[in-house]
Every structure is written in structure tokens, then in C-alpha cells.
Amino acid sequence: MIDAVPVPVPVVAPVKDAPAAQADASFTEITARRRGRLRRYLFQQPRAMDVLVVLCYLLLVAPTAVESAGDGVWQVAALLGATAVALFFRRHHPVPVVAAVAALELAVTLLHPWGSNVSAGLWFSLYSVAVTRSRPFALASLALATAPLALVYFSMAVGPLDGRLPDAAMRTEENFQLITSIAAGVGIALSNVIAAGIGISVRQRREHEQEIAAWAARSAQLGSVNERNRIAREMHDVVAHSLTVMISLSDGAAVVVKKDPARAAEVLGALSRTGRTALADMRRVLGVLRDDAADGRAPREPLVAGDNLAKLLEGFRTAGLPLHYTHTGPSLPEDAAFQLTVYRIVQESLTNVLRYGRALSRVDVGIVRDGSTVAIDVLDDGKGTVDAGDFGDGPPGMTESLGSGQGLAGMRERARIYAGTVKAGPTLDGGWRVHAVLNYNGDKGNK
Numbered sequence: 001m002i003d004a005v006p007v008p009v010p011v012v013a014p015v016k017d018a019p020a021a022q023a024d025a026s027f028t029e030i031t032a033r034r035r036g037r038l039r040r041y042l043f044q045q046p047r048a049m050d051v052l053v054v055l056c057y058l059l060l061v062a063p064t065a066v067e068s069a070g071d072g073v074w075q076v077a078a079l080l081g082a083t084a085v086a087l088f089f090r091r092h093h094p095v096p097v098v099a100a101v102a103a104l105e106l107a108v109t110l111l112h113p114w115g116s117n118v119s120a121g122l123w124f125s126l127y128s129v130a131v132t133r134s135r136p137f138a139l140a141s142l143a144l145a146t147a148p149l150a151l152v153y154f155s156m157a158v159g160p161l162d163g164r165l166p167d168a169a170m171r172t173e174e175n176f177q178l179i180t181s182i183a184a185g186v187g188i189a190l191s192n193v194i195a196a197g198i199g200i201s202v203r204q205r206r207e208h209e210q211e212i213a214a215w216a217a218r219s220a221q222l223g224s225v226n227e228r229n230r231i232a233r234e235m236h237d238v239v240a241h242s243l244t245v246m247i248s249l250s251d252g253a254a255v256v257v258k259k260d261p262a263r264a265a266e267v268l269g270a271l272s273r274t275g276r277t278a279l280a281d282m283r284r285v286l287g288v289l290r291d292d293a294a295d296g297r298a299p300r301e302p303l304v305a306g307d308n309l310a311k312l313l314e315g316f317r318t319a320g321l322p323l324h325y326t327h328t329g330p331s332l333p334e335d336a337a338f339q340l341t342v343y344r345i346v347q348e349s350l351t352n353v354l355r356y357g358r359a360l361s362r363v364d365v366g367i368v369r370d371g372s373t374v375a376i377d378v379l380d381d382g383k384g385t386v387d388a389g390d391f392g393d394g395p396p397g398m399t400e401s402l403g404s405g406q407g408l409a410g411m412r413e414r415a416r417i418y419a420g421t422v423k424a425g426p427t428l429d430g431g432w433r434v435h436a437v438l439n440y441n442g443d444k445g446n447k
Helices: 018-035 037-044 046-070 074-087 094-111 120-132 135-156 176-256 261-289 306-318 336-356 407-417
Strands: 323-328 363-370 373-380 421-426 432-439
Touching: 046 074, 046 120, 074 094, 074 120, 094 120, 094 135, 120 135, 120 176, 135 176, 176 261, 176 306, 176 336, 176 407, 261 306, 306 323, 306 336, 336 363, 336 373, 336 407, 336 432, 407 421, 407 432
Parallel strands: 323 363
Antiparallel strands: 363 373, 373 432, 421 432
């Protein structure tokens, strides 16, 4: 009785992201493999399943048709044939079909009450109703379709049968009429309950599969959104920092090229190194979007701070920032992702200093590690414009400038990964300070 009747489920918002679609397709493939070859074929060929159901029904009621035809009651065979035709349409019209089958089988029972499997048509039609309709509706259909047949047999338990018992030689046994009629009525009711119960179970399983598929699609969509945000955040850090430094270096080279050619050559070298580093960082960030790098695999590992942090600070010094760096406590944890977070926070803070600071005489960068806590401070004494997107209305006395609003937001997102915070604001002497606190629980802080 198990076929491929579609199940109406709550509408799930369409997922437009490719990873989500792939996840949904993968779940569909898993479900298809679990069905096995025969069930998978019948699921893909619903008409073949309809033909198989009709053939099964005809096989079950064939003895009744032959017996009634032998008794000269040809109407029974005609009614059974009409029931078989009705069952062919049960997939698309389950409710009208179950009503028609219930009426036809009631007529068959009145004409030939002791035929074999007289309620077989109701098994298939009630199953279809239970698969395609809600549980209350399926139970109501079960009761309405079963009650007439059961009442007919229960009425026979106490009424005359006019010689229609299956074995006339046994009619003289005490209570035979009562027992046989009640057994037939109960058997019909139980078989219909089983058929409807199977349909309800199949419907629940399919709804569960739909819910899991929707959950998988939502999870894939969330993962896709998170990955896009990560790439956008990394690209903002790479592009904003690199372009800011490169612009400062090129301006500096233009100023000193005539007065100090050697210094200009050094600045141009730093400009070239900055561009190459930015290109490598962009390849690393975008590597997750490609599977066909020149060497067969794009670099996807996180950038490790270590010497790169020192190079970062040296690059800002070359760009003109009067940097002073201090590190207190043990070295940073040997965790590439954590080191990258520290690196990006320092990079974004210094990029904002380079972009917006004016009349700078000192920029202090300090990293303090105390056990599992790492504090980052970037402090400058300059007066300049503020990225309004990052700092809202900005401190009093400072003018607003155009900004993407992603800098401080990106730092806060990174810090939240390590249960940290980022605070930024003006100092009493008119400078600017960024203070970040990260919590690392990957080791005991004893390095």
C-alpha cells in the first residue's frame, strides 16, 4: 500500500544560495538511496504504482468475483470492477475516491456479504486520504467509511441471513451466526484502522523528512551568509589597509623623490611589498571560492600573526606613523585564527589612524597577555576626522568623513568570537584610543 502520494507541507522560504541548494539536493539523494531500487522506481513512476495498486486489489477480490458470478450475481463483479477503476484516481482525488469506494463496497457487501476481502478497496483509498490529509480528517474519513460496513455485519449478528452463511452445514451450531458476523465486522474495522494508520505514519515520516531538508537548507544558507560576511570582512581589512598604506607611501615618494632619491626608492620598495602582500592576502581570502588554483589548491589557511605583525608595524612606520610597540606577558597563543584576530584588530586600528589622524606625534600599540586574556590598545595623539559610519556622530570637535562603517563593526565581530569586546573613543588630549579584550581558552596561558 505504500506509494508515492505527495505530501502537502508548510511552505518553506526558497533558498537562493548555491550551498543551500546543494545541501537540499544531497538530502534528497540520501532519501532516495534509503528507499531502495524498487521503491525508488515506484516513487519516480507514480502511474506504475497506481497500476500496481489496482492489480493488487483485483487479485484480492478475484475469488469474490468468481464466486458471485458462479451464483449468477453478476452485479458484484461489476461493482468490484468499478471500485478498481475508482482506485486508479485515488492519488489526485483521494476524498471523492474513498467516498465512492465506501458506497460500492457497501453495495457489494449487501449483495454478497461473505466474499473474501470485501473491504480491500477501502484499505488503499483510506491510505491515500491519510497520506494527503491531516490526521483529524483521516480519522474522520476512517470512521465514516468503516461504520456502514461494520453496522451491516453487526446487524447480521442478530438478524436473519436467508441462507447466506459461508457454510450451510454449520448453521446449526450454537451462536455461529453471532460469532461470524461480529468477527467479520471487527476484522473490517481493524483492517481499515491499520491501513489509515500506515498512511498517517508515512505522512509523518515525509513531513519529518521535509523538515530536516528545510533545516539543512537553512543551515547551509546560514553557513553561506557567515562565509560571505567573513570574506567581506577580510576583504575590507585587506583593501582598506593596503590602499591606505599604498596611498600614503606614494604621496611620500612623490614628496622626497627630488630631495632624497634613496629614500624615495626605499618608499617605492615598501609600496611594492605592500601591494604584493595585499594580493597574496586577497588570494588567501578568495581561495575558498575556487577549486582550480594554478597549483591545484588555492591557499586557504589563516594568516598567522608572528613575524607578520612585526612586518605590519614596520609597514606603517614606513608609511609615516610614529609607532611605538610594546608586548607584555607571554607570547600570543599558537592559534592561527586567534593570531589573525589580533592582527586584524591592530591593522584596522592603525589604518584608521593613518586615514584620519592629523598632526600625529606618537602612536602607541600595546598587547598585554594575562593568562587567557589578551588586551590590545592602540592610542594616538592626533586630531583628525572620524569615520562617522564607525563612531556615530563622532567626538565633539571632530568633523565627519565618508566611511563604510565596517571597520569598528568588523573588529567587534572578530572579538565576539573570543568572548571579547572592542571599545573606541576620544581621549582627553584629543587623540583616539581603541581598546580590545579577547579571551582565549585554548591553553593555560603559560607559554
